[in-house]
Amino acid sequence: DKSGYKHFMAKEIWEQPTVLADALSAYLDGDDIVLPEGLDFSETDRVTMVACGTAYFACLTAKYWFETIAGLPVETDVASEFRYREPPIPDRSTALFVSQSGETADTLAALRYCRGKADRILSVVNVAESSIARESDIALPIHAGVEIGVASTKAFTCQLNVLYLLALKAASDRGRMTSEELATALAELRALPGVFNAALDRDASVAEAARAMAEARDVLFLGRGLMYPLAHEGALKLKEISYIHAEAYASGELKHGPIALIDKAVPVVVMAPNDHLFDKTVSNMQEVMARGGQVLLITDATGAEAAGEDVWRTVILPEVSPRLTPLLYALPAQLLAYHAAIAKGTDVDQPRNLAKSVTVE
Ligand code: M6R
DSSP: TTTTSHHHHHHHTTHHHHHHHHHHTTTTEEEEEETTTTTTTTSSSEEEEEHHHHHHHHHHHHHHHHHHHHOOOOOEHHHHHHHOOOOOTHHHHHHHEEEESSOOOOHHHHHHHHTTTSEEEEEEEEOOOOOHTTTTSSSEEEEOOOOOOOSSSSHHHHHHHHHHHHHHHHHHHHSOOHHHHHHHHHHHHHHHHHHHHHTTHHHHHHHHHHHHHHTEEEEEEEEEHHHHHHHHHHHHHHHHHHHEEEEEEEEEGGGGGGGGGSSOOOOEEEOOOSSSTTHHHHHHHHHHHHHHEEEEEEEEHHHHHHSOOOEEEEEEEEOOOOGGHHHHHHHHHHHHHHHHHHTTTSSSSOOTTSSOOOOOO
16 A cells, blocks of 8 residues: 555655654663663674665664774675675674565575674564574564565665664663763654654755756765765665666765766765765865766755855755764655656666565575
8 A cells, every 4th residue: 555655665755754753662761772681782892794785785874883883893794795705703793684574595694604603693674574583693673664665765764773773772881872872862863753754845856856867877976974875875776766877985985986987967966964074075076066067965054055056956954963864864865766766757666677575696
C-alpha cells in the first residue's frame, strides 16, 4: 500500500519523521539507551564493520562517530572484498554487520568468517527474522518497517540512528562522555524527527534542482568529514534510480584528479553544513566554480550566507548538531535522486538490473 504516494520510494522517504521517532523510542528510556544486556564497549579495542551498498555507507558514517566520539578505532569494508582477503581480526575486536534484508550473501559470508575470530558478532538489521540476525550474538533491529523501494531510504536513516546510539553508548562505556553530555545528545536526537519534517518541506527546491540536473550525463558529489560517506550515498541513490553516472569524492581529493572532469556540463553537489570543516569545503567549491562547474550546495542558512552568490543553486536545511547532519542531509540526497528519476521517467521502485535483496554473490 503506497498510502496515496505515487511510489513506494516516495512513501518511504516521507514517512521518515514518524519512522525515526518510533525507531528511536524503541531504544530510549528517559536518558538511558536501552540495549541488550552485556552490550558494553569498555573491553573493546576495535570494531570491524562490514556491509554492502547503502548499508556500507552507514558503516562508513559510523566510523566517524565511533572514532571521534568514542575514541574507538573502526575498520570498515565492503563485504565482497573483506570476505576473501583473510583479514586478521585482532584481539578484543567486535565485528558488526549492517544489512537491511539480513540476507545479503557477501555480508553473511563475512559474518561467518568472523565467527570464532572476533570477541562477538553484532548485527544491525531491518528484518529481525533474517539469517544475519540469527547468526549474530546480538542483533539490533532498526525498526524501519518493511522497505519496498529497491533504493534504500528509511532503512539508511534508521541504520544511522542505531549506529549513532551505539557510538554514544561506546563513548559513555569508555568514559568519553558524561551523563549530562549523553542527555544532551539524546535530546538532540529526539528533536530530529521534527527537523526531518522541516527538511522535507524544502522538497520543492530540491525538485527544481533535480529537474535541472536530470539532463546531465555525470554528476559529482563532494563532502568532507561526516558528509563524505553521505556524498557516496547520494551518488549511489542517483545512479540506481535515474541512471545518471554519479561519483563521490572527499572534497580534499578534488585536486588529486577529479577536478579534471569539471566543466559546465558536470553539476557538482556539495553537501556542507556550517561545521568546523565548512571553510575548507567552500574553498573546494570555489575551485569548482572557477572552472565553470555548476554547484548545488546543500547547507544551512549560515552556510548559504557564507557561500556567497555565485552558487548555481542552494538547498537550505535547518541547523542541527554537526553530529546529526548525516541523518538530516540524507533526506535531500534521497529527494534529489527521486525527482531526477521522475524527470527521466525511469522506474523508481524497480530500477533496471537491481534486486531488493542480493542473495547471490
Ligand atoms: O539488504 P542489505 O542492506 O544487505 O543490502 C545491501 C545493498 O544491496 C543495498 O543497500 C543496495 O545498495 C540498495 N539498493 C541501495 O539503495
